[in-house]
Amino acid sequence: MPPAPETVEVYFIAPRHLAGGGDPAWITVPLHRACGWSHGNDPLMPRVLLSSPDQKALLRLEPEPDGQWWTLSHAAEPDRPAWYASFGARTPVELIAAVTDTLTDPASTASTSSDPYEPLRQIGWSPYGDDGLVSPDKAAYVERLGTPGDPGAWFVTVTLGLHQKVWQARFGEHTPARLVTAFTAALADPAPVARTDSVHSLPTHDPNVVTRRTTDVLAVLVAGALEERVRTLAARHAVPPATPMPSAPPPVKNGRSR
Incomplete structure (x- = not known):
């Protein structure tokens, strides 16, 4: 009789937002393998550095x-100053991945308008x-800290009780709104x-605070x-096959038919 398939307790x-950080590979592996981000080789340092193909991110x-474990920074562009986003160690990787997935999505453009508060309002915040x-x-x-005429950085903070901070995410004032919205939409997801x-x-x-089903x-x-996940993200960058040109219709013959 063959042995029973191996299982893992999940x-x-x-x-x-209270699920803990999770596996960093959920972010780093797809960025490298599906999106072409390159990484250095420094095995003596407990860090990971990944840079985008255009070297801007x-x-x-x-x-x-005592600080943020994840930092995503982007160089200035003609239509936007340099920006950054950072995340504490216990920020769930699913929320950070929502940001990096949106940043690397060819269908997502800098002109996309969005309201980071809207996903949260929809679920009763x-x-x-x-x-x-x-x-x-x-x-x-x-x-969002700032003034109505000069909006500033976004802060997402999770706490337990009055003084125990679990994690914090920070988005600089020039971070594209679509990336902040991707984060808040993932935060609002009830799954x-x-x-x-x-x-x-x-x-x-x-x-009374978290539900854990095993x-x-x-x-x-x-x-x-x-x-x-890697396959799904890689498929976004696949170039669709060119549409074949329709064959030209046969030329019309001049003259009268018999």
Whole structure:
């Protein structure tokens, strides 16, 4: 009798803003393999540096005990000053991936207009402060600091209680709104996120705060999820086959028919 297929215990966590960071490969591997971002080879340093094919964008992942672990920076362009986005260690990779996926999407353009608050309003987030929203569980806050005539940077902060900050995402004032909206849309998604290291990654195990559902999943499916993601993102850059030119109709003969 053949052995039973190997399975992996997978935790499905909700809300996703309290699901922990997850596997960084969910971001870095597709950027390299599907989007052509290059990386240096510095095995003695605990960091990852990925640069876009046009060398305008740089993603840095570097353990920083007192700061942001992820930093995405972009050089100035004719229509936009340089901008940045940064994310704390426990920012779920699914939210960061929403930003990098949108940045590398050939169909996404800098002229795309969007309101980062709209995905959150649609799921019942409430007004917070002068210009912000707070989640129904009061754990996540999104606000833009600045003045009506001079809007500033965006801040997304997740806390437990009054003083325990779980993670923070920051978007500079010149970050394209479509990228901030991609992040808030992923934040608003009610679907749980999968984790295989729930015991270590969750900022809290309080069942009144997070919902954790556990199930055994075939190991081959768990391993294949990242490969499928790479294939899906790579397909966006595939050049569609050229439409064949229609054949010319036969010339009309002059003269009368008999």
